[in-house]
Amino acid sequence: EVDEEDDELVFTFDDLPLVFSCPRHWQADPAVDMIMQTWRMRERMKTVSVALVICLNVGVDPPDVTKTQPCARQECWVDPLSLNPQRALETIGGNLQRQYERWQPRARYRQSLDPTVEEVRRLATGLRRSAREERVLFHYNGHGVPRPTANGEIWVFNRSYTQYIPLSIYDLQSWMGSPSIYVYDCNNAGIIVDSFKNFAEQHEREYVEQVRAGGPQAGAAELPPPPSLRNCIQLAACSKDQLLPMNPDLPADLFTACLTTPIKVALRWFVMKNDLGHLAPQVKLEHLEKIPGQFGDRRTMLGELNWIFTAITDTIAWNTLPRDTFQKLFRQDLLVASLFRNFLLAERIMKSNDCTPVSQPKLPPTHQHPMWEAWDLAVDICLSQLKNILGEDRTYVPSSFFEEQLTAFEVWLSHGCEERSPPEQLPIVLQ
Numbered sequence: 001e002v003d004e005e006d007d008e009l010v011f012t013f014d015d016l017p018l019v020f021s022c023p024r025h026w027q028a029d030p031a032v033d034m035i036m037q038t039w040r041m042r043e044r045m046k047t048v049s050v051a052l053v054i055c056l057n058v059g060v061d062p063p064d065v066t067k068t069q070p071c072a073r074q075e076c077w078v079d080p081l082s083l084n085p086q087r088a089l090e091t092i093g094g095n096l097q098r099q100y101e102r103w104q105p106r107a108r109y110r111q112s113l114d115p116t117v118e119e120v121r122r123l124a125t126g127l128r129r130s131a132r133e134e135r136v137l138f139h140y141n142g143h144g145v146p147r148p149t150a151n152g153e154i155w156v157f158n159r160s161y162t163q164y165i166p167l168s169i170y171d172l173q174s175w176m177g178s179p180s181i182y183v184y185d186c187n188n189a190g191i192i193v194d195s196f197k198n199f200a201e202q203h204e205r206e207y208v209e210q211v212r213a214g215g216p217q218a219g220a221a222e223l224p225p226p227p228s229l230r231n232c233i234q235l236a237a238c239s240k241d242q243l244l245p246m247n248p249d250l251p252a253d254l255f256t257a258c259l260t261t262p263i264k265v266a267l268r269w270f271v272m273k274n275d276l277g278h279l280a281p282q283v284k285l286e287h288l289e290k291i292p293g294q295f296g297d298r299r300t301m302l303g304e305l306n307w308i309f310t311a312i313t314d315t316i317a318w319n320t321l322p323r324d325t326f327q328k329l330f331r332q333d334l335l336v337a338s339l340f341r342n343f344l345l346a347e348r349i350m351k352s353n354d355c356t357p358v359s360q361p362k363l364p365p366t367h368q369h370p371m372w373e374a375w376d377l378a379v380d381i382c383l384s385q386l387k388n389i390l391g392e393d394r395t396y397v398p399s400s401f402f403e404e405q406l407t408a409f410e411v412w413l414s415h416g417c418e419e420r421s422p423p424e425q426l427p428i429v430l431q
Contacts, residue, residue, distance in 0.1 A: 044332060044333075045134065045135055045179065045332050045333045045336075046134050046135065046333060046334070046335075047104055047107055047134070047135040047136070047137050047181065047333055047334075047335040047336065048106075048107055048108060048130075048131050048134040048135065048136070049107060049108045049109075049110070049127035049128075049130060049131045049134075049136045049137070050097075050100055050104070050107050050108070050109045050110070050127075050136070050137040050139065051110055051112065051123050051124060051127055051136065051137065051138045051139065052093060052096050052097060052100070052109065052110070052111045052112065052139050053112045053115060053120060053123070053138065053139065053140050053141070053156075054089065054092060054093055054096065054111070054112070054113050054114070054141045055114055055115070055140075055141060055142050055143070055144050055145045055155065055156055055157065056075065056080065056088075056089055056092065056113075056114065056141065056143055056144035057085075057114055057144040057145070057157065057161060058080040058081075058085035058088045058089055058144070059080075059081070059085050060144065061144075062144060062145055062146045062147075062164075063146065064146045064147055065147070065187060065243060067246060068246045070248040071246040071248055071252075072244075072245060072246050072247055072248055072250055072251060072252040072254070073248070073252055074251040074252055074253070075092045075141070075143065075251065075252055075253050076091075076092045076095035076096045076099065076251075076253065076256070076257075077095065077251065077257070077261070077264075078091050078092055078095060080092065089113050089114060090113065093111040093113050094111075096111075096139070096141075096256070096260070097109045097111060099256075099260035099261055100137075100139075100260055100335075102260070102295070103260070103334070103335050103338040103339070104334060104335040104338075107137075107335070108127070108130065108131075110123055110126075110127060114144070114156075114157055114161065115156050115157065116156055116157060116158060116159055116165065117156055117165055117167050119156075120156060120167060120172070120175075121171070121175055124136075124138065124172065124175035124176050125175045128175065128176060128177045133179075134179070135179045135180060135181060135333060135336070136176060136177075136179075136180050136181075137180070137181045137182075137183070137335065138172070138176055138180060138181070138182045138183070139182075139183045139185075139256075140154060140182070140183065140184050140185065140186065141185050141186070141253060141256065142154060142155060142184070142185070142186030142187075143185070143186065143244075143252055143253065145157075145164055145186075146164055147186065147187045147188045147191075148186065148187075148188055148189070148191040148192050148195075149166065149191075150191065151166075151168075151195075152168060152169045152170065152191070152192070152194075152195025152196075152198065152199060153166035153167060153168050153169065154166070154167050154169065154172075154184075154186070154192065155167065168199075169192060169195050169196055169199050170199040170202065170203075173196070173199055173200060173203060173232075174203070178231040178232050179231035179232065179233075180231070180232050180233070181232070181233040181234070181235070181335075181336060181339070182196070182232070182233070182234045182235070183234075183235045183236075183256070183259065183339070184234070184235070184236045184237060185237045185244075185253055185255045185256045186237065186244070187238070187242070187243045187244055188238065188239075188240055188241065188242065188243070189236035189237045189238050189239075189240075189358065190236055190238060190239035190240030190241070190242070190358045191240040192234075192236060193234050193236050193240075193358050193360055194240060196232070196234060196360070197360075200232070232360070233329075233336065233359075233360065233361070234358075234359060234360040235259070235339060235340075235343055235357070235358075235359050236357060236358040236359070237254075237255035237256075237346075237350070237355065237357060238255075238350070238355045238356060238357065238358070239355075239356045239358055242354070242355055242356065244355065245350065245353035245354070245355055247353060249268075249272060249285070250268075250269075250353070251265075254346075254349070254350060254353070255346055255350065255357060258342055258343075258345050258346035258349055258350070259339050259342045259343065259346060260342070262309060262341075262342040262345050263295070263302070263305055263306055263309060264288070265345070265349065266309065266345055266349070266375075266379070267288050267291075267305075267379065267383070268285060268288060269349050269352075270376065270379050270380075270383075271283055271284065271285055271288065271383075272285070273352075274380075282387055283383045283386055283387065287386055287387075287390065290390055291386065292389060292390075292396070293396075299396075299398070300396060301382050301385070301386070301389070301396045304382070304398060304399055305378070305379065305382055308375065308378050308399065308401050308402075309341075309345075309375065310341065311401075311402075311405075311427065311428040312371050312372075312374060312375045312378075312428070313341035313342070313344050313345065314330065314341065314427040314428075315371055315424060315426075315427045315428055316344055316366050316369045316371050316372075317329070317330050317340070317341070317344065317366075318330075318424075318426070318427045319369075319371075319424045320363075320364055320366055320369065321363065321364070325361060325363075328361075329361070340359075340363075343357065343359060343363075344363075344366050344367075347363075347365070347366060347367045348366075348367040348372060351367045371424070374401070374405075378399055378401045381399060381400075382399060385397060402428065405428040408423075409423055409426070409428075
């Protein structure tokens with residue numbers, strides 16, 4: 001048609017040529033099963049509040065664990081016995097907060113150092129109130145108190161620090177609400193995970209009974225929903241029948257160190273494990289403190305190691321976990337994703353020290369995944385340059401890790417059949 005006013009050609013759909021209009025294009029093929037994968041989460045979530053509960057009582061060891069001599073002492077990379085007790089506790093609390101801030105700098109942090117039950121209650125309820133429907137993290141360091149009880153209790157202090165006072169996980173669940181994430185760094189931490197499930201189910205049963213009875217009692221506030229186990233994540237340092245490692249060359253809070261300072265722990269463990277061989281035999285533990293660079297600068301050794309570590313742990317998770325679990329834990333919340341990537345390292349390192357970290361949701365074992373060998377090789381090659389960088393001020397030569405993984409991906413593209421599993425290098429290529 002010709003539009004007389006604008007003197008322009010106007011086309012209708014009838015004038016356009018038809019494409020994909022052969023009979024075969026109109027026939028449904030029952031043999032073809034279309035699988036739609038949602039790569040981006042529809043529901044994003046953020047950890048907006050973090051409670052750091054540290055029970056150390058510096059200088060007084062709990063009565064139910066006999067420690068080796070020498071034993072692991074460092075907490076958040078500080079030796080508590082090198083400072084007066086109060087100063088040591090405050091320094092450790094400050095360090096732990098900074099370690100977490102690297103992964104989620106915008107969260108609201110609150111420390112509770114050697115607290116009472118009432119202080120923990122006020123802390124948890126206050127953070128839940130301000131977080132509303134977002135996630136709250138509860139970090140518990142119980143190195144200065146007895147082990148969790150079979151009744152599902154962790155320990156805090158009385159006001160004068162003359163008694164250990166039990167705090168029920170049942171009450172903690174009520175205060176924290178959901179969604180929440182819990183980190184337990186203490187002996188026999190798996191007991192807490194088991195108790196948590198039982199108490200969550202008890203909360204749900206009681207809620208149903210109250211609803212059937214007509215809601216809250218007269219004069220009470222509106223009935224709050226029970227903590228949903230499905231929306232609560234837990235990371236525990238060891239199983240219910242295990243003690244934490246006491247190797248004096250490792251920090252006492254090894255699990256926390258893996259979760260919050262993974263590169264520092266991974267390099268330290270690598271040098272300890274490979275003291276007599278590989279490409280970097282002359283690198284000692286004291287040299288690791290002098291590695292140049294920043295975590296956010298990929299042009300430096302420290303920055304590139306951090307980038308490689310993120311790519312490898314992401315790849316291990318992507319190749320090991322069911323897709324829905326991977327999306328929930330590694331793509332929904334930045335802090336949760338970082339903690340679970342670092343949890344894979346914690347499993348590897350703590351397994352070598354006769355400890356098995358526990359998580360809820362439960363993850364399959366990954367400590368022997370072949371991608372860890374790629375990490376060891378990348379670390380080895382990087383550290384082999386450290387002596388010349390520190391002693392002769394040489395320039396760091398970037399790692400060839402990503403180029404090698406891209407080559408492996410190209411080989412997958414050029415060789416293979418239609419019925420093949422996805423390339424394990426895909427998360428690395430997409431970094």
